[in-house]
Amino acid sequence: MKASNKFQVYIPWMILVAIVIFLPVIISSSYMISIMAFVALYGVLAIGMGILMGQAGLFSLVQPTWFGFGAYIAGILAARGLVPPGIGIIVSAVFVALIAYIIGAPILRLRGLYLACATFGILIIAQISFVQLGELTGGHSGLLGIPPLTIGGFVFKSDLHYYFLSWALCICCLMFCSNVINSRVGRAIRASHDSETASSSLGVNIPKYRLQIFILTSVMASLAGSVFCFYLRFAAPSIFGFHLLVELMLMAVIGGVGNVWGPLLGSFIITWLQEILRAYLGHFFPVMTGEVTAVFFGVFIILVLIYMPRGLVGWVEQIFRLGRRIYEHIKSSVAQ
């Protein structure tokens, strides 16, 4: 019985990997492939957001900033030829981990809404810095001259390359996070969300684990940011701000934060929705489709929070549970 149970656990992963591998065979449009690459990258961010808000109970709004650091640091280092691009990815991740550690220790002591305010403050300050440090970052117009990613002689240049790279990153992050959530640290952090007093009385050092999760999600975001900048060969301050934050919140909420998979589903839905809206709205509002999609997303978030508060995954789980209860009911009445 144990053996078959063990096998069952791996099924969703195998399905995901299969889909990722075989999708390019079915879809030949490189536009669609590139959208799927973004689904993966934003998915990494959204998963992090989901873990922070849903499991750990931390209102941390700072994900876009780590994304931005990952992009800018790797991009700047590569553009100036200071380090090979692959190393740049690692350097930015280490740097972000350090900053997250320094900022996290004092900030994570803040409760709920105040943590949101403080992390929002960091988001805005970082965005201002990206603009003000124009020497380094290219200011408003963005960072240019980023070479393509080369690792060990292999040059990542096509959409397909970045598609596989992004999904490799996404699946690794998803696996790591899923393992953590279902382990001792994950339980401790979920418990501390339910009751700080009870979990500390059981030996859980809450600040330590909160900081660890904070750093984990920051490193994830940084890695995604680095891949992002090598893919686009570009980075600009406007990308890493309020608009992205709203999108990420929407992804997390619509997918459901009770589960690590939910935000990935949310990323899929929202990224594609944005593309579809852009195509449609492009007819009516050619100039400002970014902000306009924000209106749709705003309405969408509110509707989801009112009518489907546990997100799609939560909703599907509810349906499954209901179905199982009906099944048991039928089984027991048939047995009579």
Added chain:
Amino acid sequence: MTPFAEIIQYIISGVTSGSIYAMVGVCWSIIFLVTGIMNFTTGEFVMLGGMLTWVFLGAGIGLAPAVILAIAATVAIGIIVERLALRPVRYPSEMTNMVITIAAASIIKGIILITCGSETRVIQALIPVKQISILGAIITTQTILVIGVLAVMAIGLSLFFNRTLFGKALRATAINPKGASLVGIRINILIVFCFGLAGGLGAIAGIVIAPITFTGYNIGLMTGMKGLVAAIVGGWNMTGTVLAGLGLGLIEGLFGGFISPGWKDAIALLVMILFLIYRTISFSDGVNKV
């Protein structure tokens, strides 16, 4: 301009923007104290004040009616946000309310962008412009108006909360919602009132500052945040918020003038973050070691 006059000039402009932050901070406080919600559409109320006035002026209405209409419309929008977006949530949590108000702010911003375009707009001075020279610096009647409006607002609100029955009911609800409803206070009506009041006050702030700093679809974010900083640092009460707002404006004005205008906006947020961190340190007196 002599350096001394420069300082005075920065102080004047600092106090002006500080007055706005104070007013916006009061809007945040009213809603937070009574409902516990941090309403992220507060900044958009300010934006709406200016933008809607511009819209109505453009439709050919006179200045005074345009202002009144703009304030009324913003009050209505504030009430709509509460009724349509916040009230229907079945199990509201802090996180849900925050996300909803952020979403609502996005919606308001986007709609204004669609209907009014992305350029900054100017509305004419509200009172005849005169420039007065003080210690070598120049202060305009418009600036005096802003400070005057703040004073009136502060005094008016404090009379309202302390002397009128309705105001006292609001304070009671802020302290103990269950208790308040038990003595017959209709909390739902009070909450609607708070959102409307915050909308109106925010619009007024947006209107008085618009002739000085122009207005546009995206001013809500930063102005709102700075008002929030004032409210947090001021401890959410009226006096504290007003003082914090003015102080913030001053620091910003001097910093922006002498050190770097580009980084000016970051100052407010840095102040907030440092204040919040300081609070966690000073609060660890052993009450809760967790």
Added chain:
Amino acid sequence: MNTSKVPLHNSKHHNIGLGRNSSLLDVDRVSKRFGGIQALNDVTFSIEQGSIISMIGPNGAGKSTFINVVTGIYAPDIGQVCFQGQDITRLPAHAIAYLGIGRTFQLEELFPSLTVLENAMVGCHTRSRCGMFSSGLRLPSAKTEEQRIREEAMENLTMIGLEHKASDSISSLPLGERKLVGIARALGIQPKFLMLDEPAGGLAAHEIEKLVKVIDILVNKGLTLFIVEHNMPFVMSVSQRVIVLDGGQKIVEGTPHEVKANERVIKAYLGEEV
């Protein structure tokens, strides 16, 4: 209603306060004030290893505050708490758990987002060490440790008789079972000293029977118990000594019979006009 067959206070440990060397817990002049309220005032006593002590007192007497002070949720304004001779007064709550002091809560404070078994597994947190990295990468050391914790948690659940509900959600359990899960969870730290905050509160008769059986088992394992309770028959039947708290002060300390007959105790519960 004395539902246990053997009076639990028949053991040989009948004396408290034989000096610091032999006592498990020393509470010395502990005081705690919250704003205008003096929650604890100059509370002093010692608890010997292996004993069963109850603390009673009217509502608001400071009993839960006392537990919170000992377990590190609050730091006292004045006074000292020593466990096995070590000063634990300023230690944070999680460190105190590692030293072997466990507790349950008046309002259970279970973790609704986790199953019953997972709740018990959180209890075993101090008995494991693997961190985020080894868990995230599913290293063999993490997997073995996880298996071991799972077994330990199951043992604790079995002891309270709820192993068949391991995968159930907390919300599906009745009150009595939830309180037992709280005890099983606290047992996860393999405590030397267990503080129970109103374990019988709100329980029906059959649930109290079950609780007494569980307490029997704990006593036989050599656990030192500290029980805060309102339920007088329960207190009288399980405790060796009783401490009475009123208005934050310890007013009486003695055997259950001594305390029951004490005038000050009666006054404290019933008011002055007795």
